[in-house]
Amino acid sequence: MTHFIGRRLLHAIPTLVLISMVVFAILALAPGDPLAGFAANPDIPPEVRMNIRHQLGLDDPVYVRYVKWATSFVEGNWGYSFQSHVPADQLIGQRLPTDLAVVGSSYVIAVLFAIPIGVLSAVKQYSIFDQVATTLAFIGFSLPTFFTGILFIIVFSVKLHWLPFIYNTTVTDPVQILKQSVMPVVVLALFTSATLMRFVRSSMLDNVQQDYVRTALAKGLRSGKVIVRHVLRNGLIPVVTLLALGLPAVFTGAVITEQIFRVPGIGSLLITAIQNSDTPVVMCITFVYAILVVVFNIIADVLYGLLDPRIRYG
Amino acid sequence: MVSVRPDAVGQPALPAAVRMFRRPARTLWGDAWRRFRKHRLAMAGGAMFLFLTAATIIGPIIYHVPIGAIDFHNARLTPSWAHPFGTNDLGQDMLARCLYGGRISIAVGFAAMLVSITLGTLVGAIAGFFGRTTDHVLMRLTDVFISLPSLPLLLLVLYLYRDGLAKMFGPQLGIFWLIVVVLGGLNWMPTARLVRAGFLAVKEREFMEAARSLGVGPVSQIFRHILPNTLSPVIVSATLSVGTAMIAEATLSFLGLGFPPDIPSWGRLLYDAQNYLDLAPHMALFPGLMICLAVLSINYVGDGLRDALDPRKVS
Numbered sequence: 108m109t110h111f112i113g114r115r116l117l118h119a120i121p122t123l124v125l126i127s128m129v130v131f132a133i134l135a136l137a138p139g140d141p142l143a144g145f146a147a148n149p150d151i152p153p154e155v156r157m158n159i160r161h162q163l164g165l166d167d168p169v170y171v172r173y174v175k176w177a178t179s180f181v182e183g184n185w186g187y188s189f190q191s192h193v194p195a196d197q198l199i200g201q202r203l204p205t206d207l208a209v210v211g212s213s214y215v216i217a218v219l220f221a222i223p224i225g226v227l228s229a230v231k232q233y234s235i236f237d238q239v240a241t242t243l244a245f246i247g248f249s250l251p252t253f254f255t256g257i258l259f260i261i262v263f264s265v266k267l268h269w270l271p272f273i274y275n276t277t278v279t280d281p282v283q284i285l286k287q288s289v290m291p292v293v294v295l296a297l298f299t300s301a302t303l304m305r306f307v308r309s310s311m312l313d314n315v316q317q318d319y320v321r322t323a324l325a326k327g328l329r330s331g332k333v334i335v336r337h338v339l340r341n342g343l344i345p346v347v348t349l350l351a352l353g354l355p356a357v358f359t360g361a362v363i364t365e366q367i368f369r370v371p372g373i374g375s376l377l378i379t380a381i382q383n384s385d386t387p388v389v390m391c392i393t394f395v396y397a398i399l400v401v402v403f404n405i406i407a408d409v410l411y412g413l414l415d416p417r418i419r420y421g
Numbered sequence: 422m423v424s425v426r427p428d429a430v431g432q433p434a435l436p437a438a439v440r441m442f443r444r445p446a447r448t449l450w451g452d453a454w455r456r457f458r459k460h461r462l463a464m465a466g467g468a469m470f471l472f473l474t475a476a477t478i479i480g481p482i483i484y485h486v487p488i489g490a491i492d493f494h495n496a497r498l499t500p501s502w503a504h505p506f507g508t509n510d511l512g513q514d515m516l517a518r519c520l521y522g523g524r525i526s527i528a529v530g531f532a533a534m535l536v537s538i539t540l541g542t543l544v545g546a547i548a549g550f551f552g553r554t555t556d557h558v559l560m561r562l563t564d565v566f567i568s569l570p571s572l573p574l575l576l577l578v579l580y581l582y583r584d585g586l587a588k589m590f591g592p593q594l595g596i597f598w599l600i601v602v603v604l605g606g607l608n609w610m611p612t613a614r615l616v617r618a619g620f621l622a623v624k625e626r627e628f629m630e631a632a633r634s635l636g637v638g639p640v641s642q643i644f645r646h647i648l649p650n651t652l653s654p655v656i657v658s659a660t661l662s663v664g665t666a667m668i669a670e671a672t673l674s675f676l677g678l679g680f681p682p683d684i685p686s687w688g689r690l691l692y693d694a695q696n697y698l699d700l701a702p703h704m705a706l707f708p709g710l711m712i713c714l715a716v717l718s719i720n721y722v723g724d725g726l727r728d729a730l731d732p733r734k735v736s
Contacts, residue, residue: 122564122568125565126565126568126569129565129569133577133581134581137581137582137585245717245720245721245724246717249664249713249716249717249720250713250716250717251671251672251713251716253671253672253675253688253691254691254709254713257691257694257695257698257705258706261698261702265699265702272698355570359571359573360572362572362576363672363675363676366675367695377573377576378576378676381576381577382677392573393570393574393577396570397568397570399570400567400568400569400570404568
């Protein structure tokens with residue numbers, strides 16, 4: 108197993124290098140100038156600006172700049188924001204708790220809903236419950252989060268005045284914090300649980316028809332026990348992998364939800380950074396997202412091997 | 422089994438095997454269509470999507486209201502006979518904007534689908550057909566693309582290259598092509614994997630061996646023999662990717678990085694409505710509903726096609 112994990116980690120390195128090259132190339136080849144803000148500033152004469160450019164190494168060829176960026180990234184220096192002159196990793200660190208709270212709780216809620224509903228709807232296939240659940244899941248994953256978010260705001264904030272629609276981090280009252288997190292968490296959870304539920308259902312259906320289920324039933328075990336002890340354990344193996352694979356997507360997908368509800372997470376930091384041409388922060392966040400995807404891919408692979416005894420890694 | 426019409430009186434009864442040939446030939450696509458028709462929701466979805474497409478194409482021709490006419494006296498009107506979808510903060514008619522915007526959203530969806538399917542089919546076909554190093558390199562490339570965080574990259578590329586392309590091709594076409602190419606370029610991976618898997622399976626079948634022994638060239642092998650046999654998952658994934666692309670375009674425009682305000686795609690209309698949710702919720706509801714209806718209906722079509730084209734379901 109350690110051998111396998113080691114090999115997967117080695118495989119991940121070229122992937123990450125390639126991704127960083129792609130992101131770097133996109134930024135480097137863009138027509139805009141990171142020092143455009145200085146060009147508009149009358150206090151900075153063109154010679155000084157040229158000097159700054161030279162000192163920052165912006166005149167170097169692309170590959171030199173890339174190597175410089177990559178080495179300092181590995182050394183732990185992730186660059187400074189052009190806007191606030193704070194290290195980029197510190198900016199991300201500030202946003203991380205809010206992000207983890209909102210995205211994390213939405214993911215937990217989504218799983219708690221998706222698994223029982225998915226299982227029940229597979230066990231009672233073609234029943235009314237199954238039909239309602241699958242239809243709702245289909246609608247849930249077809250509705251974009253920006254529309255459900257807006258719909259929630261119109262209904263619960265504008266019409267009913269139940270919930271605030273702007274996330275305020277200065278609030279300390281736990282009830283207020285809970286109230287302002289309800290909508291972003293539910294919007295994210297709805298979308299995630301719809302996708303998950305469909306997956307749980309089909310994975311359970313694959314297993315319900317297997318011979319070992321018939322054997323267990325023929326031996327006289329109660330069907331409830333067979334479902335929970337036999338089918339569920341096998342049916343959830345691919346689901347666990349999907350859970351690991353899907354987490355990074357929830358983080359990047361949260362960009363939209365954060366934007367609607369003004370949640371100060373990493374996603375909204377990315378949007379402001381992009382709008383301010385804050386290259387170091389943009390580069391840093393994009394790369395952190397890429398690392399998340401690669402790491403969770405490895406975790407999914409390893410989990411699959413741990414859970415499914417049929418899979419052996421040589 | 423097949424029901425056979427009773428033969429006309431006076432004719433000698435034919436053997437069953439001969440009678441079999443009398444009925445109209447059943448084609449592969451005919452069978453698929455027959456199965457698709459049974460999927461009620463897919464049929465409804467198809468009808469809905471056709472209706473929406475037709476409305477956006479024909480609508481602006483019949484409904485002669487300019488999309489950009491500013492009229493502050495009639496700003497933020499709720500829906501009425503004069504303005505069925507109400508008006509926005511500048512007094513522009515929302516129905517006209519929704520209809521016109523639908524053209525853009527649907528066009529982006531289809532164009533991006535074409536890009537991603539073409540790219541995915543090409544990569545998958547080459548990787549699956551030639552195998553070995555080619556396959557290895559292309560599949561590693563696919564892995565890298567799958568690991569790319571697509572939404573942040575989309576935002577980044579659009580933000581950085583928008584102005585440059587707008588200058589080159591004009592604001593409308595420049596941004597349209599940028600969005601289409603980038604959406605397609607970040608969405609081809611699932612198709613490539615499907616096509617490759619199909620190619621690997623079909624390549625080793627006997628009829629391929631026969632084709633090869635007859636001296637059929639690689640291009641003809643790929644396009645005449647293998648590709649048609651791997652088409653059904655591609656069609657399903659093409660249908661679903663129209664919906665994905667439409668949502669992605671709406672997301673970009675919703676975050677203010679897609680189309681400019683004078684090109685009101687559905688996502689852009691939602692973006693404009695964001696600040697008036699309390700005063701004029703209809704500004705958000707109508708374009709939002711249009712996006713949902715379009716995506717939902719095309720997803721149902723994809724679902725129906727998946728069942729209809731599944732070769733294991735041949736009855």
